[in-house]
Amino acid sequence: MRRNRSPKPDLNMTIAGLLSDLATVQTSEQRKFGYKQAAQAIRSLDQPVEELRQRDGTLRRIPRIGPASTRVILEVLETGASPTVDAAVSTSPKAADIAKRRQWRSHFLSRATVRRALADPSLNGPTLAEYRGDLQMHSTWSDGSQTLGDIVQTGLGRGYAFAAVTDHSAGLPIAHGVSMQQFAEQHLEIDRLNAEHEGQFTLLKGVEANIRADGEVDVELQDRRAFEIVVAAPHSSLRSPVAQTGRMLAVVSSPAIHILGHPRGRMFSSRPGVSADWARVFAAAAESTVAIEIDGDPSRQDVDYVLARQALKAGCLFALDSDAHGVGEWAYAETAVAHARLAGVPPERIINCWPLERLLAWAAARSS
Numbered sequence: 066m067r068r069n070r071s072p073k074p075d076l077n078m079t080i081a082g083l084l085s086d087l088a089t090v091q092t093s094e095q096r097k098f099g100y101k102q103a104a105q106a107i108r109s110l111d112q113p114v115e116e117l118r119q120r121d122g123t124l125r126r127i128p129r130i131g132p133a134s135t136r137v138i139l140e141v142l143e144t145g146a147s148p149t150v151d152a153a154v155s156t157s158p159k160a161a162d163i164a165k166r167r168q169w170r171s172h173f174l175s176r177a178t179v180r181r182a183l184a185d186p187s188l189n190g191p192t193l194a195e196y197r198g199d200l201q202m203h204s205t206w207s208d209g210s211q212t213l214g215d216i217v218q219t220g221l222g223r224g225y226a227f228a229a230v231t232d233h234s235a236g237l238p239i240a241h242g243v244s245m246q247q248f249a250e251q252h253l254e255i256d257r258l259n260a261e262h263e264g265q266f267t268l269l270k271g272v273e274a275n276i277r278a279d280g281e282v283d284v285e286l287q288d289r290r291a292f293e294i295v296v297a298a299p300h301s302s303l304r305s306p307v308a309q310t311g312r313m314l315a316v317v318s319s320p321a322i323h324i325l326g327h328p329r330g331r332m333f334s335s336r337p338g339v340s341a342d343w344a345r346v347f348a349a350a351a352e353s354t355v356a357i358e359i360d361g362d363p364s365r366q367d368v369d370y371v372l373a374r375q376a377l378k379a380g381c382l383f384a385l386d387s388d389a390h391g392v393g394e395w396a397y398a399e400t401a402v403a404h405a406r407l408a409g410v411p412p413e414r415i416i417n418c419w420p421l422e423r424l425l426a427w428a429a430a431r432s433s
């Protein structure tokens with residue numbers, strides 16, 4: 066029985082990276098946009114690009130992929146590399162910038178690889194059927210486009226039992242952070258919706274609190290107790306190479322925090338996120354029973370399956386979340402599930418796979 070596997074080489078992701086490099090070297094905004102779109106199209110493609118090659122060697126038409134990007138794809142399929150991109154990068158004044166960006170793409174999965182991991186019966190992680198509810202999402206109360214009613218309907222449609230509404234706290238004005246007074250109003254609406262759907266679906270009262278540089282979160286302890294699920298996540302100092310172990314240790318050791326959300330705050334090809342001694346952070350999180358999030362937003366994938374294996378070894382709990390800001394983003398949870406499967410995290414360790422009563426009992430114990 067194999068618990069631990071690396072995915073097969075992910076050519077879609079390799080190609081997406083090369084197309085992002087091409088976007089970076091462009092001087093025309095229009096071309097830059099075109100290559101970014103192409104990179105995005107390859108990352109979100111359902112099939113491995115190898116399967117789109119036709120008998121005559123040409124590529125089946127892919128939406129948003131033009132002839133210049135097609136040439137890069139064919140080069141990679143033939144040789145594993147792209148002389149076109151290599152030449153463009155080496156003669157570009159952005160070469161050093163691109164070398165940096167390439168380091169900020171490790172262990173990301175393309176949609177095709179996510180689907181393969183979900184379907185691979187040799188992996189021992191959670192199945193989609195075992196996933197009962199999403200624990201990080203945003204509504205129109207902060208920077209999301211989905212109403213609380215949309216969340217209930219989408220959750221029911223996906224066969225979930227619950228979803229936590231985790232709008233941003235007031236400390237993050239850029240994300241339309243919500244005041245405690247507004248949260249009190251939101252909780253009345255949640256109560257009303259829960260009464261309407263009793264026995265079918267439960268909205269959990271949550272918040273995504275912002276971790277400040279000192280490791281304190283921007284929601285006071287007594288205010289945190291007004292929520293059933295507190296996600297604490299970093300949104301600043303995400304580019305510093307200096308280790309921020311103290312910051313992360315402080316947050317996972319604080320009371321009334323349930324989930325360490327997108328622990329690094331990394332972003333595909335654009336920023337590295339927090340660096341820290343993760344073995345120490347995970348050991349402290351295992352001790353305090355704070356769950357480590359696998360954020361499934363395709364541009365985040367934070368933590369990824371490699372770091373998740375470390376957290377698993379340390380004895381951590383996990384939360385697998387979409388971080389959806391709209392109904393079209395709920396499938397991001399599948400990216401998180403794929404990472405958990407590749408890391409071999411058993412469903413028992415995943416709080417989204419617990420029955421609601423168990424989830425609430427654990428959450429209440431953390432808050433008291």
Ligand SMILES: [Zn+2]
Pocket residue numbers: 273298300326327
């Ligand atoms: Zn966040």
